[in-house]
Amino acid sequence: MPVEERFAPAETCDSADSLEKIKSDALVCTACELYETRTNLVFGEGNPHAKLMFIGEAPGAEEDSTGRPFVGRAGKHLDKILISAGFKREEVYITNILKSRPPENRTPSFEEMKACTPFLSRQIAVIKPKVIALLGNTALKFVIGPDSPGITKIHGQWFDSLFGIPCMPLYHPSYLVRNNSRQPGSPNWQMWQDIQALKKRYDEIA
Secondary structure (H helix, E strand, C coil): CCCCCCCCCCCCCCCCCCHHHHHHHHHCCCCCHHHHCCCCCCCCEECCCCCEEEEECCCCHHHHHHCCCCCCHHHHHHHHHHHHCCCCHHHCEEEECCCCCCHHHCCCCHHHHHHHHHHHHHHHHHHCCCEEEEECHHHHHHHHCCCCCCHHHHCCCCEECCCCCEEEEECCHHHHHHCCCCCCCCHHHHHHHHHHHHHHHHHHHC
């Protein structure tokens, strides 16, 4: 992914924009071919005024079936992580870069992500979170930049997003499900440390 090929916020924000309007626009979007193969648009859900926003990569099979983000095994694991840090799912906002599932859960192409970024940009502009959590390597590389180190190198660290909103890369819950050890130094153990650091910063600025 070339350096210039990364997430870019909307240059302007329509004061009349709303999550309902953004979802309506996403439903009729044909900027990539994924609209032809999806079952449901997976727009995002949660508190429309959330101080904390989670951004993942793309919907999976269960998300495509239900139209809701993070409802499969990874989603249930994310729910446990939220509870462990004192968050309720309904208090935060959860979405993905892509609003449609890539076939066979393959990694999204840059062009597919680029097609969906206007919707993500508008979601952020409307919700105005104080903190953003980036779930997984794809979200990390796309938002912070393609030349950034991978998730195993910089998870749990703070970065400034293009919106001026502090963001923290975290392991994707699906990776934690596949690597389910909770021994010290394991990804799940590291996630526990990271989510506590995120909660501390959240409490300070939100």
